[in-house]
Amino acid sequence: MTVDYVMHYSSPRQADEWEARHAAGEVPGRWLYGLDRLADDERIGELSVGYLDDWSMRRRLRAAQLLLTSPPRLRSDSPVHLTWDERNALKLITAQREPGAHWTGLIWLTDDVARAPKSRRVRIRNRLLRGISGAWVLSSGQLEVARDLLGSDIPVRLVRFGIDTDFFQLPTAGSPPRKLIVSFGNDRDRDTATLYEAMELVARYDPLAEIVVQTNSNLPVPDGVRRIDRVPHPELRDMYQRASVVVLPTVYNLHFSGMTAALEAMACGAVPVVSDTPGVLDYVRDQVDGFVVPVGDANAIAQTVLDALASPGDLAQLGTNGRDKVHQHHNHRTLSKSLLSAIEGCES
Template identity: 35%
Template structure:
């Protein structure tokens, strides 16, 4: 089987591979999708339009028509199946295709979206051959609210060769990262400030006090930040798309104990007291206590970090993710 991969955000396979060779990003292709070739699926990546005119038109279309990738969506395709990582390329593909099955991931739709975004999605998703999400909490909502006949939970994967376990280089350093609207970095700052001796660094573009912000980092530099840290901690507002999931898995793959809120979907990946600590979402004091436990109990932190690394290797690598996605395609 040949799968034509349609990705959003202008991701280009050759440019990504060059960045990977320089140590800036994980995997040879975005999301490790080149690994589909190891599981009976030949991946063919769509090359995004790069002219100034196409870029300008695409930006205007995204702004006015729900954030979707309309310009690239209507170019000629090849392959036996169309695969889209998220709804921003998946919705246009499902509306366009009449002959080839479309498989699309969904990342954001089950949390707040505007009316235009929702209008297109409700017409497109029921037409897709398969719809999948990395948060199990999204599955019933996709079926109930978006007309998907049967949605599939496919766990997210991380490049375990890019993110590796190494001894920490700084004591009492808490690290976080992320830019989506459900991050609650301010709660995290308040919680860590309650922990004696703890310091906090957050890789983000969101507006937070400059004392904590680390901006402009590529993923290789964020990886280095994890490897300096004692703890990886995340705070979010309520959501079901598992905000903070990528950072959680990257921290686990780096052999660090993680502290996460008990939001649906995110807890698919962390076992409380075994691979990390889980606290009630929004509970500042509980978050502070979890961070304090891991900073003051070195043995516990090492044990949880090592178990977290093993968990990712055994269940949440991009190789395993590719195998699961290939199976989804091959069953059409």
């Protein structure tokens, strides 16, 4: 028996326009997060796309108030509705779409709960999300908080994230000698202050190293560091391919901030340096396919980078290990398979 699935994106820009850009070689994945690969599974009947309204905040609050007393339970045999994160999940719930099981990813909410469990925002989202059929998280560090949040009646499963390994891969030509250090990312849990402090130390002790940081932070850029704005995906891939290490320090968080950049870098043969937060070891193993350093420790980051640059043979082996792991276990095909197995195991 097959089951129909509907993947809900917030707007056509996240689906139709993304697919057109992918066809032109501009972005990874035919669909955002590669969820078009769900259709490869024989358990899927029809896989289609739904669009969510870009509601005003006033309209969202009004709908939320009406639903707080009795959130709908969207359960039936078919179809299964999917939303990638809790923001789109709340849109789907308050829109009261046609019946069907509703599964969603949880990304930011677990950290919101851990940091401010009694806030009004958390309480409202918590009540509304009790209308879903199940949820998945991408980091094992989120599991306990998510299960406590949703209660025993709503299953929460761990799904292994993956990236487009056809887009992010080693260069076709041989890799040039590497002494490029890069950092990419703007999400709220990136620790730019610690990153800058560490990179200033690296530049001081290794003036030949090229250091490039992509960030929207307004902090002063230290000497020896070049700051850039957001870059197109093909240019991002090129920088991963030329980099020795990709440095991704974060504050403490449960969802593994920097996960996407770490996997993209590994797919291209670069070695990630990530902060030791819950769930990191799901993706990066210290001194096996990357480096894991204490949260907020600029000296440890700098020393790790300098030691890595001083041992190019060892660094190359870590790069090979990481590339092999991502291409085998963290691609769009494995992501879709992991997600579908989590849902089917609970819905059957």
